[in-house]
Amino acid sequence: MQGIECPFQFLTASYLVRTQDLKATTLAEFATGLEKCSDASIFFHTFQSLSRHHFLTEGFSNDFAQWVLAASNRPELAEQLASFDIREYTSLAELRADLRRVVNDFCEFHPQIATQQTFEAFAFCEAVEVAIPLAIAAGSLREFNEGLQKLSHASLYFHFIASRLRLHLSTNDFSHWFENSLGLTSLARRADHIDIYTNTLEGVRTILTQLIEKELCA
Amino acid sequence: MTMTTTTPTTSGPIPLDDYAPIIGKPEVDELRALAASLRGHSVQMVNSTAVGGGVAEILTRLVPILQELDLAVRWDVMTGGNEFFGITKAFHNALHGGPYQLPPESFETFLANNQQNLSRLSMDGEFTVIHDPQPVALIKGRSNHSGHWIWRCHIDLSHPNPTVWEFLEPWVKKYDAAIFSSPEFVQKLPIPQYLFFPCIDPLSEKNQELPPETVRGILDRYGIDAKRPILTQISRFDRLKDPVGVVGAYRIVKRYFDCQLVLAGGSAADDPEGEAVLTEVREAAADDPDVHILNLPPWSPTEINALQQASTIIIQKSLREGFGLTVAEALWKKKPVVASAVGGIPLQVIHKHTGLLAHSVQGAAYQIRFLLSNPALAAKLAEQGHEHVREHFLITTNAKRYLTLFRYLQAGG
Numbered sequence: 001m002q003g004i005e006c007p008f009q010f011l012t013a014s015y016l017v018r019t020q021d022l023k024a025t026t027l028a029e030f031a032t033g034l035e036k037c038s039d040a041s042i043f044f045h046t047f048q049s050l051s052r053h054h055f056l057t058e059g060f061s062n063d064f065a066q067w068v069l070a071a072s073n074r075p076e077l078a079e080q081l082a083s084f085d086i087r088e089y090t091s092l093a094e095l096r097a098d099l100r101r102v103v104n105d106f107c108e109f110h111p112q113i114a115t116q117q118t119f120e121a122f123a124f125c126e127a128v129e130v131a132i133p134l135a136i137a138a139g140s141l142r143e144f145n146e147g148l149q150k151l152s153h154a155s156l157y158f159h160f161i162a163s164r165l166r167l168h169l170s171t172n173d174f175s176h177w178f179e180n181s182l183g184l185t186s187l188a189r190r191a192d193h194i195d196i197y198t199n200t201l202e203g204v205r206t207i208l209t210q211l212i213e214k215e216l217c218a
Numbered sequence: 219m220t221m222t223t224t225t226p227t228t229s230g231p232i233p234l235d236d237y238a239p240i241i242g243k244p245e246v247d248e249l250r251a252l253a254a255s256l257r258g259h260s261v262q263m264v265n266s267t268a269v270g271g272g273v274a275e276i277l278t279r280l281v282p283i284l285q286e287l288d289l290a291v292r293w294d295v296m297t298g299g300n301e302f303f304g305i306t307k308a309f310h311n312a313l314h315g316g317p318y319q320l321p322p323e324s325f326e327t328f329l330a331n332n333q334q335n336l337s338r339l340s341m342d343g344e345f346t347v348i349h350d351p352q353p354v355a356l357i358k359g360r361s362n363h364s365g366h367w368i369w370r371c372h373i374d375l376s377h378p379n380p381t382v383w384e385f386l387e388p389w390v391k392k393y394d395a396a397i398f399s400s401p402e403f404v405q406k407l408p409i410p411q412y413l414f415f416p417c418i419d420p421l422s423e424k425n426q427e428l429p430p431e432t433v434r435g436i437l438d439r440y441g442i443d444a445k446r447p448i449l450t451q452i453s454r455f456d457r458l459k460d461p462v463g464v465v466g467a468y469r470i471v472k473r474y475f476d477c478q479l480v481l482a483g484g485s486a487a488d489d490p491e492g493e494a495v496l497t498e499v500r501e502a503a504a505d506d507p508d509v510h511i512l513n514l515p516p517w518s519p520t521e522i523n524a525l526q527q528a529s530t531i532i533i534q535k536s537l538r539e540g541f542g543l544t545v546a547e548a549l550w551k552k553k554p555v556v557a558s559a560v561g562g563i564p565l566q567v568i569h570k571h572t573g574l575l576a577h578s579v580q581g582a583a584y585q586i587r588f589l590l591s592n593p594a595l596a597a598k599l600a601e602q603g604h605e606h607v608r609e610h611f612l613i614t615t616n617a618k619r620y621l622t623l624f625r626y627l628q629a630g631g
Contacts, residue, residue, distance in 0.1 A: 012248050014622040017413040019404045055605035056571050070559070070569040119559055119577065123401030125413065130625050132251050152244040153609075 006181045008173075010136040010147050012155035013162070015048065015127040022124040027072060028114040031103045033124050034064075039092040040126035046095060047086050047165065048127055051157040054201045061197065062086075064099065064122075071118040077106045086161075087196070090168045131158070141182060144174075145212045153201045160204060161196060174208070187215050226268030226295050232282045232421070237614050240420050249614065252621040253287035255628070260290040261620075262343030266306065266352035268295045272416065272543065273349050273372050276616065279419045283617045294339055296353045302331040306352045309386075312379035313351065325385050329355055345624050354389045366627040369393040372416070374540040374561060375403040394627065399541050400562045412623065415565065416541045417616040418550060418607070424519035425550055428527055436524035440480075440510055447477040447590060450529040452522055452544045453536070454483040455495040455513070460535045460558075463579045465502040465509065467535065470583035472508070475590050479503075482512040482525050526551050531589055531596070535582050536560055546611040549573070549603030554596035556585040566611065572603035 022037055024030035034042075045063040053060050060066060061082035069078035080102045089095040107114035134155065138144035151159075159173040167176060171192050179188035194207050238246045261284060265273050277293055284291045298306075305324045312318035332355035341359040348356055349370045357367055369390050375383070375398065383405070390396060391407060397414045398404050404411045418425055437444050449468060453459035461481050468479040481499060496513060503509035514521055526532060532548035532555045539561030546566055548555050555573035557563045567573035574589065576582040589596040609615070 012251065014248075014252055014618060014625075016619065016622050016626060019398075019401055019411045019413060021406060023401075052609065053568070053571070053606075055609065056568070056602055060568070060571055066568065066571075070564070070575065120564055121402065123404075125401060128622075128626055128631065130252075130622050130629075132248075134247075134251055150244055150247070152242070152248040154248060155244070 004139055004181050006177075007137045007139040008144055008147070008177045008181070010134045010138070010151060010155060011131050011158055012134055012152055013129050013131045013158040014154060015129055017044070017125050018128055020124040020126060024122040024124075025117055026115050027068070027074070027077070027103065027118070028107055030064075030068075030122055031100065031107050031114075033122065034096065034100045034103060037124040038126050039096070041124045042092045042096050042099070043165065044125055044127045046084070046099075047162060050086065050196060051153075051161060051201070054153065054157070054196075057198050057200060057203075067118075067120075067122045071120040071122065072116075073119075074106075074113070077103070080106075085197070087164065087170065090164065090170060092165065141178075141184070141212060141216060144177075145209065145216070148205060148209060148212070151205070156201045156205060160201075184215065187211060226274070226278075226293055228278050228281045228293065230282060232279065232286060234283065234286050236421060237612075241608065241612065241614050245614065249287060249618055249621065252618060252625065253284075253289060256621060256624055257288040258290060259345070259624070259628075260292070260343045261345045261347065261624070262341065263291065263293045263347050263349065264296060264339070264353045264356060265293075265349035266296050266298075266303075276417065276613070277349075279422070279613050280617060280620070283613065284620065287617070287621070292343065296332075296335040296339070296356070298331045298335070298352075301327060309351050309382050310373065312382040314374055315377035316379065318379050318381045332356055332358070345627070347620075348393075351386055354386055357389060357392045360392075366395075366624070367393045368395050368397060368623065368627075370397045370414070371403065372399060372540075373403075374400075374538070375405060376400075376561075378405075395623070397623075400565065402561065412619075414616065414619045415562070415611055416543050416546075417611050417613045418543060418546050419613040420550060422519070424523050425547060426523070428520070428524055432520070433524045433528050436521055437528055440512055442478060442480060442510055442528070444528060447475055447530040448480060448528055449477055449531050449533055449586060450480040450482065450525055451533040451535065452482050452526065452547075453534070455481075455492045455499060456483075457491075457495055458536060458538045459483075460537050461495065461499045462502045463537075463582070464533055464535050465499065466579040467533070467583040467586060468509065470580065471586045471590070474587055477530070477590070478508040478510065480510045480512065480525055480529070482510075482514055482522065522547075523551075526553060529553055531556060531586055533582065533586070534558065534563060535576070535579075536563070539563055542566070543611075545573075546607050549600070550607045550611075552597075552600045552604045554589050554600045555603060556582055556589065558582075566606070567603075568606065571599070572606045573599055 022033050024033045049063040065078045065082035068074050136147040138147045163173040175188035175192040178184040190211050194204050234246055267274050281291050281293045305328050308320050336359040345366050347368045347370055350372055395410045397412045451464045526548055532553045534542055534545050534557035536558050541562030557567050559575040569575045574585040576585050
């Protein structure tokens with residue numbers, strides 16, 4: 001394969017969890033928290049929650065849904081919060097609006113439940129990202145595959161999940177590069193269809209490797 | 219009394235590559251990449267004890283790992299007389315919500331001790347991490363706002379006694395950042411507050427996998443039957459750990475399952491309340507030969523490890539808890555856990571994913587019965603719990619958090 005103009009530079013990211021001065025001990029307070037918390041907090045409890053719990057492949061979607069289930073014992077609301085697929089969002093404002101709508105609707109229909117104390121408080125947090133370039137770059141699909149095998153989970157998360165917001169596109173760094181630098185539209189699409197809710201990050205790596213190897217053999 | 223500062227002994231060099239089979243080579247490489255721009259930079263850790271207690275246990279392993287990554291790390295231990303440590307013990311209890319009954323002069327004594335330590339310690343690290351309240355006032359030695367100062371609070375500050383917290387708060391505010399172990403412990407402060415979870419070392423004596431014959435030998439020593447289900451709570455004999463409640467839960471479970479209960483904790487010899495609790499637990503157990511109350515010596519890592527490894531289910535039915543690292547230890551050993559939803563436990567036990575949470579004796583008993591009846595589910599929770607610990611509660615993750623914080627501060631964050 002000829003050298004390409006734009007090689008893929010692998011990065012990784014490490015995160016610090018920073019607390020916000022915002023807690024909820026009732027669903028009504030939770031609704032207010034969703035309105036007031038930072039965008040970084042919405043990101044932390046949804047996109048990053050998926051990364052922190054990537055090894056849970058059944059029934060875990062985000063921190064909000066888990067808290068509503070475990071601390072408030074409201075499976076009907078938890079289900080709705082869990083049903084949001086972050087892949088469909090390219091802005092946190094849209095995601096926040098949908099989360100708020102669901103919780104506000106619930107509180108409106110169940111005003112007594114909304115003010116009941118939960119078992120535990122929900123503490124709104126956010127993450128601080130420190131991105132680091134790795135000494136791995138790829139100028140071809142084969143080199144990309146070699147690099148892929150050397151990535152930590154944090155790096156896989158950074159490129160495959162968090163990138164959706166960075167790119168403001170319904171895609172990920174890998175697919176973006178496959179399509180725009182290698183012209184591999186089909187591979188880009190198939191990679192983007194890997195289900196991040198039912199696969200661990202290790203599972204994502206395995207499937208992606210299989211897709212690439214198939215492409216290399218074609 | 220003569221005061222000296224000491225530089226404690228760590229566990230010695232720990233080759234980072236020893237962790238590669240556990241966390242994966244990419245994670246080890248990532249630690250090295252994170253540390254690259256910090257190579258040669260000085261880090262000073264200061265706490266108040268070289269041995270004993272969770273902080274010393276963590277620093278004993280963390281410092282060599284950071285040194286292995288070529289950071290110039292120094293660990294200093296402040297010292298003081300009995301009066302000083304009497305005051306800091308009173309601080310500790312008060313910060314956990316108890317009363318503070320020492321005279322106002324105790325605050326002067328506390329500050330005088332910090333000043334004395336300051337005259338002996340060279341506080342010149344580019345990154346200075348002060349652990350817990352004892353050395354908090356050492357920040358007075360910071361010259362012209364040089365370096366980055368971080369206060370790492372390991373204790374439960376969810377209900378601090380206002381007298382003590384109002385004394386400490388002005389000192390804490392002088393730091394660049396504070397670190398707490400749980401969102402419940404954070405305070406209203408004008409400085410950024412970060413969450414670092416406590417951690418376990420998978421290579422330590424308490425967490426390494428033991429040969430089956432060692433486990434069997436320890437069970438035989440205590441007369442525990444390896445062939446029947448073993449329910450275990452590892453905790454010191456303290457009412458806040460609710461050992462009598464654990465016996466109550468066991469009694470309910472026993473109606474349905476022929477199981478045994480092991481309550482193993484540290485020595486209570488120097489703790490009058492501990493002795494009283496031990497007596498209460500023995501009374502609650504009555505003459506049940508299937509209840510094993512083990513008052514272990516303070517440092518019994520192999521025994522604790524073996525008991526955890528041999529257990530069918532690990533219980534942590536605390537009424538209040540700082541973080542409860544025994545839960546992480548159990549999850550690391552792939553044991554299903556039933557625990558109370560208090561303190562840092564829900565961070566470790568994600569209900570129905572990495573274990574089961576309970577809010578009462580009856581609830582704990584129900585969850586235990588449920589797991590005993592569903593061994594496949596119990597195994598799945600345990601497996602996921604193990605992965606949860608691998609991701610979040612290992613010493614290597616702790617090192618990564620410090621490296622990330624240092625880099626963030628270095629970049630002006």
